[in-house]
Amino acid sequence: MTFPNHYSIATGLYPAYHGIIMNSFTDPVTGDKFNKGLDPKWWLGEPLWVTAANQGRKAVTYFWPGSEVPKDSWTCPKELCHEYGPDDPRVTAAVGRVDRMIGRVIQGLKKREIFDEVNVILLGDHGMVTNCDMKTIYIDDLAEWVKIPADWINAYSPVLAMNPKWGKDVKNPSEKNAELVAKMNEGLSSGKVENGVHECYGDHGYDNKYFSMRSIFIGHGPRFRQGKKVPSFENVQIYNVVAEILGLRPASNNGSSLFTRSILSSSGETGEVE
Numbered sequence: 001m002t003f004p005n006h007y008s009i010a011t012g013l014y015p016a017y018h019g020i021i022m023n024s025f026t027d028p029v030t031g032d033k034f035n036k037g038l039d040p041k042w043w044l045g046e047p048l049w050v051t052a053a054n055q056g057r058k059a060v061t062y063f064w065p066g067s068e069v070p071k072d073s074w075t076c077p078k079e080l081c082h083e084y085g086p087d088d089p090r091v092t093a094a095v096g097r098v099d100r101m102i103g104r105v106i107q108g109l110k111k112r113e114i115f116d117e118v119n120v121i122l123l124g125d126h127g128m129v130t131n132c133d134m135k136t137i138y139i140d141d142l143a144e145w146v147k148i149p150a151d152w153i154n155a156y157s158p159v160l161a162m163n164p165k166w167g168k169d170v171k172n173p174s175e176k177n178a179e180l181v182a183k184m185n186e187g188l189s190s191g192k193v194e195n196g197v198h199e200c201y202g203d204h205g206y207d208n209k210y211f212s213m214r215s216i217f218i219g220h221g222p223r224f225r226q227g228k229k230v231p232s233f234e235n236v237q238i239y240n241v242v243a244e245i246l247g248l249r250p251a252s253n254n255g256s257s258l259f260t261r262s263i264l265s266s267s268g269e270t271g272e273v274e
């Protein structure tokens with residue numbers, strides 16, 4: 001999902017460690033609701049821009065979830081696929097526009113004769129799969145076997161997230177606050193019967209074992225081993241890679257230094273451009 005993935009890339013932490021476990025969720029203890037808000041209390045860990053700013057470096061972000069949250073030395077001045085699905089020609093056209101924008105950046109670097117001196121990373125936060133109405137599992141249809149009251153449900157799609165409100169008969173408080181998450185198979189969603197009919201749309205948030213949920217990672221520049229292809233890896237590895245390129249001391253995270261060594265050359269220095 002967009003917010004957990006972006007923040008895992010930026011911090012090198014799994015969602016359970018950085019705190020942003022969904023795009024919106026409820027704190028089961030306090031009842032406070034997170035809905036993409038900027039209150040620093042939700043955003044744990046140390047994102048790259050904070051690592052850089054804390055170590056006296058300049059860092060700039062644009063449109064990165066979490067980057068507007070004030071943290072330590074960091075203060076910051078302030079989607080088409082979901083609507084149509086990834087197979088729609090309008091999405092292909094949008095991808096073409098993004099591709100041309102990236103082309104402009106690369107042409108600009110080449111014109112200034114610094115393309116081979118700048119480390120550039122192209123990546124995505126997740127893949128996307130087409131999800132059609134006919135693939136919706138209506139919770140009400142399951143009532144015969146399992147009754148799930150509507151007020152237990154925090155999210156329907158792409159995972160069914162529930163916070164069961166057990167009665168007073170439950171003695172164990174941790175059981176009372178148990179969150180249940182039902183993983184959906186690729187392309188499936190859950191919903192209410194009154195959701196109505198809609199056309200196919202794009203969705204993500206499924207198990208990352210599905211190829212459709214995977215994204216790209218392309219690194220270019222003096223620190224990347226040229227022509228090196230690596231097997232799929234988890235996005236918590238990326239924080240260490242960027243910290244190493246920038247010569248920053250990484251905060252503790254879930255990535256491994258082995259991965260960094262496998263894609264970066266040990267030589268090379270990184271200068272700061274004024």
Ligand SMILES: [Zn+2]
Nearest residue numbers: 001002125126
């Ligand atoms: Zn996203």
